Amino acid sequence: MSGQAAVELKGGMYTLLSLQIHSIEADAIELALKNKVQQAPGFFKETPIVIDLSPVEHMPELDTDKLLQLVKDYNLVAIAARVNDKSSPAACSIKLPVLDAGGPRADKSADTAEQDKDGAKDTPATPELTSGGVIDMPVAGPTIVTRPVRSGQQVYAQGGELVVLGQAGPGAELIADSNIHVYGPLRGRALCGVTGNTDARIFCRSLEAELVSVAGNYKPLEEIPADLKGKPAQIWLDGDRLVIEALK
Amino acid sequence: MSKIIVVTSGKGGVGKTTTSASIATGLAQRGFKTCVIDFDVGLRNLDLIMGCERRVVYDLVNLVNQEASLQQTLIKDKRVDNLYILPASQTRDKDALTIEGVARVIHKLKQNEFDYIICDSPAGIEKGAKMALYFADEAIITTNPEVSSVRDSDRILGILQSESRRAKMDEEPVKEHLLITRYNPNRVQEGQMLSVDDIVDLLAIPLLGIIPESQAVLEASNAGKPVILDDESNAGQAYNDAIARLLGEERPHRFMEAQKKGFLKRLFG
């Protein structure tokens, strides 16, 4: 320890989840937040996020204090706000450090999230900076988990597919930006397309899930057709209708 | 090379201490130099089941704090050669243990050429349980045939996979064994308990043994004697089978069938 400075400034790039705000109505924001967080409470707990205000930054009616409180109530930790114009009303009123869009732009719907802490394999998802300051998210290779995913564990396949060869126990969370394949019994939660990919699907050999979700459209266990339980199934989105059907 | 085996479960009261005592005794009986460590700091129990509570002078916390030597702390079993007990402290709180301190103790045991080190974990999934499983090479997941116990076992398996030393060092994973304890085939048949097949299907790890629910366990622990020494009892025999399997022998599983009612009972209901 001795000989080393007590603090050191270092540059670094981090991938962060960004929360894009599309409404100025506190109730609407709260409802949407609640839905998101309920899908994967463990995943969102105390997650650092950037609040993307750009869609609403010129609306003076937006109550930014209230927004921050809501975000806090749902156990997210806002660390910065992102705007296009640093002199916009929202940028001036929000009590957070403000990043302007001259910096890296979050890709349309493909917000990126931090890698999970529990045993998921690293996926090569380092964003590349291209001219014009736009981040191109490379499509990551699949994350393959060869051991069972246990209760309380979470695996997030960032930017790609998740393949689980064993089972996913009750209370386990499987999360992927793209498809999820489970070859053992699926007894926990499976959420695919979490960053907005509505074409993502879940495939499993034995459907016993507590909850399944595609791009935020979810169904809990009670709404999964009883005749499909324990059967091979696929789950996909037809418009905004979540389809759960037998795999033949 | 010493092999470190943790006996763990998540849920409390499922039979971890009973199992630790019998497994350690059985290994020692087969000639392996064995030490069984009570990690349940504050609630020591193992010394009672091993019948050595009056001989406890120093304990694991003293050893971790370097207030006593290994020789002073280890209690040599009076019945079985090669068997040593490292008792927990009754007075200290759970935070008295540190990874560095436990590492030192394990290192000393290895230097003393122990073949097996059995770690009796406290209940829960908090620090105490994590401390007990951290150094494990193998784990005996002790599970009762009920949903809450199976669920806790699943969680403990997750912790073994992500928070054990082997996981952190990216070494070969901890070898997992399922031990179903307090199994009551009659209650399984009546649908009041999960069956062996249900549990194996839910946890998907290899089955080490099935210990039947048995009055002999209570009698043995009241007598301060591990039940494996009662070789007349079902439970004692089942622990013996489990040890044989742990050492690589193949043995068919027993004590899974419901008791057939006797002729008179059948006649009179």
Ligand SMILES: Nc1ncnc2c1ncn2[C@@H]1O[C@H](COP(=O)(O)OP(=O)(O)OP(=O)(O)O)[C@@H](O)[C@H]1O
């Ligand atoms: N096979 C068995 N048949 C009948 N009773 C048993 C059996 N195994 C354990 N028991 C009884 O269950 C109780 C709990 O056992 P034990 O102390 O071994 O559990 P534990 O998992 O170590 O508990 P804790 O979590 O409190 O440390 C004791 O009263 C013990 O006698």
Ligand SMILES: [Mg+2]
């Ligand atoms: Mg105990």
